[in-house]
Amino acid sequence: MMIMKVAAVGDNCVDFYQNIGKAFPGGNPVNVAVYLARLGVEVSYTGVVGDDEYGKLMVDALNHKGVDTSHVRVLPGRTAITYVEVVDGERVLGDYDEGVLEQFKLNDADIDFLAGHDLIVSGLWWKIENDLEHLHSLGRPIAFDFADKLDDPVIEKAINHVNYAFFASDQGETRELRDFMVNMYKKGPEIVTVTLGEKGSISYDGEKFIRCGIIPCNVIDTMGAGDSFIAGFLKGILEEKDVKECMHMGALNSSVTIQYKGAW
Template sequence: MTLDIVGFGALNVDKLYRVNRIARENEESFVTGLTESCGGSAANTIVALGKLGLRTGFVGKLADDREGDLHLEKFKKWNIDTGGIVESKEGRSGRVIGFVDQEGERALYIDPGVNDELELDEIDVSYMREAEFLHLTSFVGERPFLHQCSIVKKITGSVKISLDPGILYARKGLDSLKPILSRAKVVLPSQAEVNILTGEDYRKGARRLIEEGSEIVAVKLGEKGCYVTDGEDNFLVEPYKVEVVDTTGAGDAFSAGFLYGLIKGNNLRKCGEIGNFVASKCIEKSGARAGLPSTLNLG
């Protein structure tokens, strides 16, 4: 089966506690609510694209437990192909404990579980070769990251690579990411991640990522929208103004909208607008997926 896009990243179940404020060391806070939902950066993006009607699939690892069953149930709901998911009879599926304050800001703690036990020989490379895009996001452990680098080298031809590095991969530095950056059709970092990777502001940093081989860089600027460049043209795209409930998953939602625009053949500015729109719908509700749209009404 030919797919528009396959995601490859960690699979986690997120327990998000709403708190009056996020406590620092030697401080206290109190809980005002709790939600539980499936997460993982690539998974959130793929679910968003599935809701928008694209043909999607996933590569990752789950345990035979309640959390693993929950992921498979949610993927099935949005017709996401699970042919690339490895199911382990031992261990536990990945989990995240998060704290979200009254302004929608968050702090996350990751328990990777079997995500970091994914072996190279468990991954079906031919499954990825059937997709137009392969979308990569971070793992906590080094082993699955090296598998991603290895697979990117093996996949040639028509498969386009997209990378949403997250803070975890940004901290690895440019040299570690070069195998992926040199093959990337698009890189989708936050402003902070660009600074960590390059030591530059988002404009100079995006140019540096282009120099490393990425064709397009779309920098997430939060409440300022996004900055998009292909090394020749560049655009600062204004955000949609909405009431922020929870920023969890906003970056993943942006990536989904931007990739949707690329897959549908839109220009870079339009891709940025779609990314901002999908992110704006995400942050209007609690959790990474509850607010994701099934239609695009950009206004």
């Protein structure tokens, strides 16, 4: 079987849990990279960290998880940090310091590196929406996480160059949501998927809506649940599973993550 390689690119941050005084490495593409590695996928992360203790924590942790960090640049300054509390098992995000991520921009060497992968994973806060057209023209499929920002202007910049579009909503399945998914599909993606928290997930493939429930488990911390779903879903895509099975793989992977504290 041919080895498939996935590139995660964009933001990272340290999640500092104020109620326990501990810091955990995280960030959307970083999380997806780690969860893919956990599933046995060869994966890299491209981004920037500061030259502080949290930057070292981030790189060391990724290396420990088996993620290729050869294209993580270290810049003078602070690594991004998000202050977090957990209330009744739900994460509550507080202040955010972007640090050196403000300076993040792909260079030619990064783009050449990304083009050597079979799939590129990016998202709303990853600052590469202006590079997507070029990356897509290289023939590499792109997965993009738009989170719960269903009206963000980045959507119009990115959606035409995305193969697998992910969104999130806590409103459940509504007619408005289905109409939104159909509209997004018409702009270019092969599959549009929305995670619905405890209500599961729904996908649209241009012909039908597919639904999948959650995997019941003991919830400790929901940090990383959506990113775990994306990783499991994309593992299914790499294995050429049907959409329903990809969704189930996403739900299963998410159930593993939410049973411990911190993203990973």
